Amino acid sequence: MSVQPVHINGEWRPSTGSKTFTRINPANREVLSGEFPVSPWEEIDEVLEAAHTAFKEVRDFAPERFADFLEAYAAEIETRIDDIVAAANEETALPVSPRLKDGEMVRTIDQLRQAAQAARNRSWTLPTIDTKTNIRSMLGPIGPVAVFGPNNFPLAFNSIAGGDFAAAVASGNPVIAKGHSAHPRTTQLLAESAAHAAETTKMPKGFVQLIYRTSHEDGARLVADKRLGATGYTGARHAGLFLKEAADKGGNPIYLELSSINPVFILPNALSERLDDLVEEFVGSCLMGTGQFCTNPGLVVLRAGDHAEQFISAVAKKFEEAPAGTLLGEGVEQSLRAGIVAIQRTGAHIVTGNKPVDESRCCFANTLLRSTGKQFLNDPNGHQEEAFGNSSLLVVCDSDDEMIAVAEQLEGNLTGCIYSETNGADDALYDQLAGELRRYVGRLLNDKMPTGVAVSPAMNHGGPYPATGHPGFTAVGIPASLRRFAMLECYDNVRPHRLPPELRDENTIDGLSRFVDGEWTDRSLGQ
Amino acid sequence: MSVQPVHINGEWRPSTGSKTFTRINPANREVLSGEFPVSPWEEIDEVLEAAHTAFKEVRDFAPERFADFLEAYAAEIETRIDDIVAAANEETALPVSPRLKDGEMVRTIDQLRQAAQAARNRSWTLPTIDTKTNIRSMLGPIGPVAVFGPNNFPLAFNSIAGGDFAAAVASGNPVIAKGHSAHPRTTQLLAESAAHAAETTKMPKGFVQLIYRTSHEDGARLVADKRLGATGYTGARHAGLFLKEAADKGGNPIYLELSSINPVFILPNALSERLDDLVEEFVGSCLMGTGQFCTNPGLVVLRAGDHAEQFISAVAKKFEEAPAGTLLGEGVEQSLRAGIVAIQRTGAHIVTGNKPVDESRCCFANTLLRSTGKQFLNDPNGHQEEAFGNSSLLVVCDSDDEMIAVAEQLEGNLTGCIYSETNGADDALYDQLAGELRRYVGRLLNDKMPTGVAVSPAMNHGGPYPATGHPGFTAVGIPASLRRFAMLECYDNVRPHRLPPELRDENTIDGLSRFVDGEWTDRSLGQ
Known part of the structure; x- marks a missing residue:
């Protein structure tokens, strides 16, 4: 080829x-046939010029x-x-x-x-019309x-x-x-x-x-x-x-x-209420796709106690039993191992995993790390190193206050989850935690793991920097x-026939709501 | 003091x-009594900490x-x-x-x-609800x-x-x-x-x-x-x-x-149709507030001909007759003079002004510069230097195509205006120009000067970089x-009583429209 x-x-x-x-097949580390080019600047410049020209042309296209x-x-x-x-x-x-x-x-x-x-x-254009001033605006294309x-x-x-x-x-x-x-x-x-x-x-x-x-x-x-x-x-x-x-x-x-480590807080009464389900949900979410999701739960915060220990043992057992999935490539394999090493430097230790399992393909053992709330607070950044793949860090806190303090030290993330007891036994802690977490995550979940990003009009797959x-x-x-x-794009005193269809007096676009004089309406003006 | x-x-x-x-009174260059402090970092750090604390508190406030x-x-x-x-x-x-x-x-x-x-x-929060997935989102505060x-x-x-x-x-x-x-x-x-x-x-x-x-x-x-x-x-x-x-x-x-130089294109038939009015409008807009508006018309593009010459002469006369207003301060005075010098380096020359008029106060003569389309295209950046204040540059083009070529070389601006003949004689040129101009300006105006930025829901006081x-x-x-x-802020599977009021099933906020399952509505869910 x-x-x-x-x-x-x-x-x-x-x-x-x-x-x-070239590239490899991560399932057997073999180089696949076929070479692909690295484009030099002259070629990229040509691409830009062609895109620029195309943009001029499509600006006149009907949507x-x-x-x-x-x-x-x-x-x-x-x-x-x-x-x-x-x-x-x-x-x-x-x-x-x-x-x-x-x-x-x-x-x-x-x-x-x-x-x-x-x-x-x-619907994405948010047409806005102010009839008093005859100023009209909407979102339009930004360019290539x-x-x-x-x-x-x-x-x-x-x-x-x-x-x-x-x-x-x-x-x-x-x-x-x-x-x-x-x-x-x-x-x-x-x-x-x-x-x-x-x-x-x-x-x-x-x-x-x-x-x-x-x-x-x-x-x-x-x-x-x-x-x-x-x-x-x-x-x-x-x-x-x-x-x-x-x-x-x-x-x-x-x-x-x-990157995002997608913190999951499991509150004490939820843990005692439905420990087995939580183990199941967490392991399923964490190992799905060999953990290679942007919203993979990479950090779990628990309060110390017997139930926390039971949770950790049960998760560890399942991590050991589950086959180590194949990773996307050698780069991911290397960065996963490097991420685990970085987290260990904070004093976190390995509960299970952290070893090669099959040299013939790109993979690494399902790995569970453990640290304490105190250690986390001593080195919040180190504990938030991403180990992208089938790995997660459990942080065991001594108190509710320590859990809240951990939340206060979070970087920006795509998601944050809180599991709480069904009948409200965790609600006081929930309220405090959610208030902190809300500022640092794009999507706040209840009783649900973060993987699975529905293509919904209400979805936020985003979040504060550096997510x-x-x-x-x-x-x-x-x-x-x-x-x-x-x-x-704003139009000020622009003659009616020159306005884009979205902003004309008559609303000819089926179902289009416009923000007219402070209200959303799909009516034409003057009606 | x-x-x-x-x-x-x-x-x-x-x-x-x-x-x-200290500061001065620009009307007499005298230092006003009173000293004001430069805050050191320790003080700014304290300010940030106080704002951070305040933000935690107000997050729970009702709007x-x-x-x-x-x-x-x-x-x-x-x-x-x-x-x-x-x-x-x-x-x-x-x-x-x-x-x-x-x-x-x-x-x-x-x-x-x-x-x-x-x-x-x-109304700013754009609440969005997807009932199928029970995902809900809205805009919330970003922080201090x-x-x-x-x-x-x-x-x-x-x-x-x-x-x-x-x-x-x-x-x-x-x-x-x-x-x-x-x-x-x-x-x-x-x-x-x-x-x-x-x-x-x-x-x-x-x-x-x-x-x-x-x-x-x-x-x-x-x-x-x-x-x-x-x-x-x-x-x-x-x-x-x-x-x-x-x-x-x-x-x-x-x-x-x-900065923004707010280009104004006056099309040939508009110029012949209503020359006197255009002179009046332009001079009024350009010298208002001694030209110290973000949307001051700093660049006017005309097509060569007798009417263009008449326009230039009439504007120059009015610039000479009008008193030179007082500028905001010595900094503005200096940058205005420097901007005029920079524009002259492109080959543009002075039609009128460009001299001190009253040393006792911060001011400079109303200044009009002139260049050609050809010169502009040789040095587009130089011609787009901002000379903030009572000054403007006229660019006289040899042809419609040259006017369009000038538009193609514009930097991002807050506004762009096109004046065209009332009955459509300029419409062919308008269409071509507007297509170009639209990409480089936040607000496109017809037959109206850019100064005067109404606080309207449809206003855009913004535009492409570097505006x-x-x-x-x-x-x-x-x-x-x-x-x-x-x-x-997105809420995924969050329990109903924990949702912000904007996202609950019942819509209790008077007049609030929400984007529910793809439609704007002020109804409660299930109704």
Whole structure:
């Protein structure tokens, strides 16, 4: 297999770069056939120019055009599900079924269709009309969006098919997809479907483009470029913060979804009430997908006592019994081991795991660490090192106050959970804890583990820094996720026939609510 | 007059710093009596700690508490209008009437009351409920907000009384006001009213605080601090970008309102249709307030011809006839002169002005510069240097295409205007120009000058970088401006009695619309 082509300005063509990379199958550590190119700056510059040109063209498109493309794309993917899923399985070792085929693929296609619906119904635009001053405003497209997808969802967060892609397109923006280096073939197959759908729905040439890899410096240049509107990035913290610094300097919004340890507080009476269920729920959530979820519960806070000890023993037993799943790759394996070492440096010790189990594939023993509330408070940062994968840290506190003190020291997270006793026996502690936790998490859960991020209009897959770069936005959930890729467009005294349809007196868009003189209404003006 | 006190944690007290500063009356260049302190880091740290503590306390407050405070504050100001206006006049040379007393003061009080109303009606929170998944979300307060007010609106954008202050408080956040160094006495008087209102409405001690000045380094440390939620900054570009870099590194949102030259395109047929009116409108807008508005028209683009020459001559005549207004201070005077020099370096030449007129006060001749479209396109950045004050640059283009090419080279601006002929003779050119201009401006106007920023729900006082730091937000307009100081709070499976009132099944908040299962409705769930 020769070097694979990039997709630039409507064409599949050889990269002009000379560097290439390969990838492995994490299930057997074997190098997969096929090389993929590292795009040099000249090529990225061309991609930017094509996206810029495409943006000028699509600004005049009716929103239905974007919906048509998204729907055609979803239908294209449906004709190639088995091929795409097989590639993803080979590149990530995630099981074909139920994970890839029945879970992620269904979600991916559904997201594209939900985004199409949002493009049509315009609910993301928040049209606002002030009749007294004749000033009108709405959200409109921000410009070409660069999407950097993560490793752990090769379909649903894929740079050319996932949530960021769907959101960016539905809000009217060209996308420059930067595929993840660990699953380029999966991305290439998706891009083929995207390119085909773009052609059949007559989108401009530079509307969807794919490159596989850039140097760090060129990645930074890309996100800072004046021709770019914004960036969506999901992945490791260090690489994300490197891009953030560049984008910030260039004045371009960048939406990051970085690491999160997703603290779970199990209150004392909940533990005594339903210990076995909690063990089951926690182990299931923690080891699912070999722990490789953004919302994996990486920190559990308990109050010391017999029940806590029973919980820990039971979890440890299940961690030992459960097979160690295959990790996404050697990078994840290394960072998991490094994360566990970092947490141990705080004085936390190993309850179980922390050893290799099968050298023939990428994996590591299911690992449980344990520390105390006192130790946590001595070194809050050290205890919040992420060990991404099948690992979790239990922090045992001496008192309710210590649990609250731990909550006060949390960094920003995507989620925070509190389990409390059914009939209110934990409510006093709940109230104090929730007050703290609320400030540091995007999504607060009750009696439920954080994994499983529904594509719901009310979802927040976001949270305070450093979980993301801005606590006001969500990466999942439609229409809210579209608003990341939007600018506020205001029209002051603009002649009626020049207004966008969303802002005209007559409301011709079926079901569209507008904020008119302080009230949401779907009526036309003057009626 | 000794060194004036700072307001920290509920007390007026001497600053612990040893450095002080004074200010002048720009109308006679005399140093005004009274010294104001530069706060050292230890003092700022104390301010942050007090704000952090206050935030914990107010998180449990009903929204009405913030409204009560804002309304009490508005009423307090009303009892001291003459004193406050007199101080502002002395420190800025802006006329008492109509500007300060009848314009800005009325606006300031009205903004506080509009913000109070938004705090009560919760329209800024965008509550979203998905009944299928039982996930609910809304915008909530982001945490203590630092407000850096500008020089040019000592009341309506004052750090402790203006739009950012009102928005931050109405969304439930404590404010750390960093007064502008040119009008500290005005700010102090307002802060006295704020402090008194906070006391009578029983707000916590650290809820509103005032410092007057910091070193650059300490300002950067303040905006990056983990205890801070966000920053609102209005002012010069270089200082704003310095703070932006620090805030970005710290992961704290910062909303900037920086320089903008507010391009005005006058299309050929409009010019021939109503030349006299256009001259009148432009000169009025450009010289109003001695040109010291964020939305002052600093760049006018015309197509060459007799009418363009007549326009230029008529404007020049009026610039010469109009008295040169007093500028806000020596800093503004210097930067205006430097800006004019910078623009001249591009090859632009002076039509009129560019000379001192009265050494006894801060002022400079009304200045008109002229360049060509060709020159602009040779050095677009140089032609977009801001010369803040009573100055403007006219760019005369040889063709419609050149006008469009100029639009393509614009930086991000708050506003962009197009004047076109009444009956549609300019419409073809309008369409092309507007398509370009739309991407670079927050507010697009027709047949209207950009000065005059109504406090309207549909207003956008924002725009693409470098006019601001994020094109999705507005600094003026309620409720939208409140959303800058918000985080997205999601509740997943949270027990009903623990939900905030906005997200409960029963909608008890009068008039509050919620986005329930994809539709805006003010009904309770299940009804």
